[in-house]
Amino acid sequence: MWLKPLTHIDGPELAAWTLVGGTIPIVLIAAPSVMQANFHAIVPLTWAALAYSGLLSLGVAYLFWYRGVRVIGPTRTAMFTNLQPIVAVLVSWPLLGERPTLWQGAGALAVMAGLWLTRQISTAEPAHGE
Secondary structure, three states: OOOHHHOOOOHHHHHHHHHHHHHHHHHHHHHHHHHHOOHHHOOHHHHHHHHHHHHHHHHHHHHHHHHHHHHHOHHHHHHHHHHHHHHHHHHHHHHHOOOOOHHHHHHHHHHHHHHHHHHHHHHOOOOOOO
């Protein structure tokens, strides 16, 4: 009932509006601290990290997410969110020099096995009589 008026809005547009709606209270709450900040002391790498977090992690990720929902459906798209920790480990290895641990490798194998298993189940033919 509450979401019915939102069904006519495209996914990326809705995501943009939710980001705007969430940003407003954050800006209001953070305003006193921001007014006291020394922006000249912030190094370019910090600004780059902020831009990366805002533009890539949120903006581009939402575009990929809604494209996935449109192409393969919400359930199959949601399954692939389990890949996020694996991607984080693989990216942090060359960028930060953080070598993956045995437990992270085991977790990655478990995630991959789970994705493989759910793909097998979702593509299997229904049982006789269904």
